[in-house]
Amino acid sequence: MSLTSETSMWYDKPAQNWNEALPIGNGRLGGMVFGTVEQEKIQFNEDTVWYGGPRDRNNPDALQNLPLIRQLLFEGRLKEAHRLSETAFSGTPRSQRHYLTAGDFCIQVDHPEGELTDYRRELDLDKAMVVTTYQYGGVAFRREVFCSYPDQVMVIRLQADRPGALSLVSRFERKKGKHMDASHRHGDDTIIMSNDCGGKDGLTYSAAAKAITASGSVRVIGEHLLVDQADEVVFILAAASTFRVNDPEQHCCKLLEQASARDYSVLRDDHTTDYQKLFHRVKLGLGDSSKGDCSALPANERLERVQAGDDDAGLYTLYFHFGRYLLISCSRPGSLPANLQGIWNDSMSPPWDSKYTININIQMNYWPAESCNLAECHEPLFELLERMRDNGRITAQKMYGCRGFVAHHNTDIWADTAPQDIYPPATQWVMGGAWLALHLWEHYRFNPDPEFLKRAYETMKESALFFTDFLVESPEGYLVTNPSVSPENRYKLPNGESGTLCYGPSMDTQILTELFDACIQASQELGLDEDARQEWMETLKQMPKMKIGRHGQLQEWLEDYEEKDPGHRHISHLFALHPGTTISPDAAPDLAEAARITLQRRLANGGGHTGWSRAWIINFWARLLDGEEAYEHTKQLLAKSTLPNLFDNHPPFQIDGNFGGTAGIAEMLIQSHLDHVRLLPALPAAWPDGNVQGLRARGGFRIDMKWNGGCLTEAVVISEKGQKCRLYTEQPVRVVNAQGKEVPVERRGSITEITAQKGEVYTIIPAKVDAVIS
Structure with a gap:
């Protein structure tokens, strides 16, 4: 038996629309890769491309009317x-500023005569790269696209296995040119687009793309960047606004110059090394792949199977890793935080202003x-x-x-x-x-x-x-x-x-x-x-x-009013359950039961109909220690609120459900919001066997775990700060340090206290497992 732990989502056809395109990003710069054959389209964003400037919108009449x-x-x-x-x-005025799309980078490829075969489009979560491969007229083509955090640029490589088979025309576009102010050349291998974001005291920004090839030719005609008869071409794309720099065009050219002085392999390897320092911290294996390994299917088909009522153990691990990938890709030190769409937005007037x-x-x-x-x-x-x-x-x-x-x-x-x-x-x-x-x-x-x-x-x-x-x-x-x-x-x-x-x-x-x-x-x-x-x-x-109302529910208001919409997407009055800490089954069982009734009433009236609301519900059930309900709503999140590219669907796309769902899976496996760490608090029957490495607990602890038959078999606790570790376990445990010596512990009820030393590694062995071993 092997556990599913997947980090690749692939498709057997190009994206037909934005909700099928694949995201890349480095926190500040992001893109959606369509993988279309004749014309590759990469819709891109820069995190500071927002309409308008700062204003004082405080209502001058509020104070006197308070x-x-x-x-x-x-x-x-x-x-x-x-x-x-x-x-x-x-x-x-009534509204704040809104986020804008930066533009599209389009690459029109000339293919030889023949047919398209062997198409595959893949987002490799392990390398943070979108790879598109296909054959056309007997020539094998390959594209790789990533956004580098170390170099602060997007890198696009196109290859063909027949010498001189790559000829293409590329250009910038922004909503069919209606929102593009200027486009011009910079030398013989670079094009630049500059735009005004609009509004009083608004920002301006620039985007620049440079083509590099060892064979063939590169030239600029008008606003087009052309490559003829190359074996391989690398585009480097940069974008910047006046939010951070005085001269965005000059800054973009500087980024292109620095990146183009390095080989593609160096750019790629530096990007991968930087990204994997974050991504590799956590590994997860869930479910038994022998009972239905679906990784050989395209991601959209896997999602359709779940929507039809089937299950797919690997899709949960893929979704979990996708959520971590998205956070790394849209929120890095030096960037703005993730907004309603992370960093990915193709609209001049996005939903809820993004x-x-x-x-x-x-x-x-x-x-x-x-x-x-x-x-x-x-x-x-x-x-x-x-x-x-x-x-x-x-x-x-x-x-x-x-x-x-x-x-x-x-x-x-x-x-x-x-x-x-x-x-x-x-x-x-x-x-x-x-x-x-x-x-x-x-x-x-x-x-x-x-x-x-x-x-x-x-x-x-x-x-x-x-x-x-x-x-x-x-x-x-x-x-x-x-x-x-x-x-x-x-x-x-x-x-x-x-x-x-x-x-x-x-x-x-x-x-x-x-x-x-x-x-x-x-x-x-x-x-x-x-x-x-x-x-x-x-x-x-x-x-x-907090009060309990006439239905046994937790009251939402100071008075026990009836809700106008009893299936409302917001379940704000359960904040104390999650992400708060004052409602829990152990410490406040009456309030926990009222929270359970609140959830049941919401769901009975159609609640959970938006992606982010469903994600919050997963976390609620996990905090109520109900693994079966948490799992059911994780499944419903995938079945009812997930787009073909695994983006969360409010509808329309809104990224919070991805992050809430990822957090919910972690919450099912480990909780530390009270005064102790609880391992496998809401493990569902669908995940009887599994392992996870690198989750964190409050107090400065990293946790690795293995479980079998629904029971913990081993846990490893790494103490980063040397604080006392209080573990909740149903049965007594033995604790062994890295030298194999047993560590004395104090056991009070279900709590095992370890006087942890900074930097020490402790292996936790449950008594039942220990008895089997001995």
Whole structure:
């Protein structure tokens, strides 16, 4: 028996549309490779190509109307509150900036007479490269495309096995030329496209492509780059905007000059080595390939089989690795963070502006960063948050008269923190910055570094400071947020009226509980701010507690309202279950059962119909220790919300489901959000045998595991920080160090405590396995 562990997704025909093209990226520069035979098309993006410049959109009338809208909500005068919110608490203007496509690079290939045979298009996740091969008229053609992080360029190589068989014409395109400002030559082997992103104080950008060949000829005619009678040609493509450099065209030419001075093999090997340092950290094997190895089938056919009700063990490992690949490809140090589409967008006006929606979606993008051993990929989000802090101070003061910083439910390239849209179910929500600040705390929990905590604490504390000022006493005597919403749901009043605005919704309280708790712990560890710590502790005591409603569900609002849409895609009031920590079957079984009922009610009414929502549901069930439900919804994510190129389908494409699904698989295998590490907490029966290497646990631990027959057979814990390791195991275990010596442990109930030494490796052997061995 062999376990499936797949890192290749392949197709037997070219992409017919964008949802079938294959993604590449280096964080800053990305592309979608179509693999079309006659004309290769690579739609490309640069992460800073956004419309417009920075603005102050803070509504100048918000502060003076804040007491009134609070009074209206406390008195239940909903219609008046909604009208006031839409005028005084929306942004001015209403919308933030949006992401744009950079363009297309098109390569028209002249083929010999004959027929097309042996076509194969493949995304090699192990090498981060798209490879297209085929035969035409008896000539074998091969294309390789990748985006290099070390060289910051896209590299495209075309080869033919008959001397002089490659003749082609290439050019830049951008939405059929309607959005291209200028295209010109640079010498005899390079073409350059330059464009204005549009809008007041907007950016400009350039893209440049250079052709290199050892045989044949290269020339520029008009805006076309031509290659004649070559054996092989290498294109190097660069793009840049004025967001980072003063002269994008000059910068692109410099990148091309540096990259073209090196052989293709060196560019490729440096790219692969750099990428594999991240990708190879985690390996996963699931299921028994002897019971149906589908790797010989194209990825789209495998997906169709799952959609028809069949199973495919290898497709789960492929999907997991694809998610890690995407995060490496669209979020690297120095880039902007992954937006709603990662980095891949072919539209001038993309869905939801392809920006940063921070009431769940962008946070979900980074759920796998820590557990799946890609902590560096988290850094761009932290950098954006630091820029948001500057703007958020202005928003906090101008709109609410509060100290600290605040952000609403969206942001953009300029770190805008004012409200987005005039959309009652979402706009007036002040928790976006607080949720993002918790990502700093999560990074620290996985990587306990006092120097990082000092930096993170200032941001966390400043978010908490806003709420210290913003919270107001409700008629019930609680400290609550007001005004607010429960994203993005509506409730029904007994008189039939529906509403969105409210005070003290459950999600707000849950986020603030996590934030204040994190600030308390951080201040204790750093020995700072004792007075603030006491204030946070007092505030926590005055906030509402979670309540169980009439159906046995966890209440979404302070009152036990009925939902307007009981199958709504947002399940925000289960934040405390995931990604929060205050609901768990062991520590809070009554709340965990209420969370279970909440999920069942949502699903019974059509919930999980968007990809990202289904991904969140996987994580919920994993936290409830229900492996069968978590597995079922992983299967449903593939069957109902995944496009042929394995991109997540909201619909349309939205990348958060990919990242949430990857994180959910990791959550089924290891959990460490409480005060211990739990191995195989939600292992489904469909994965009775398996192994994983390199997952991370909070406390600075790397974990390798093997299991057989649904039971753990061995685990290896690598301690990176020397913190105490508390393992939850159903039966006693033996612990052996790297020298083969047994390590003394303390066993309290189901918890085994190991006094771990920094850099030490510990092998965990369950008692049942040990008995068999002896």
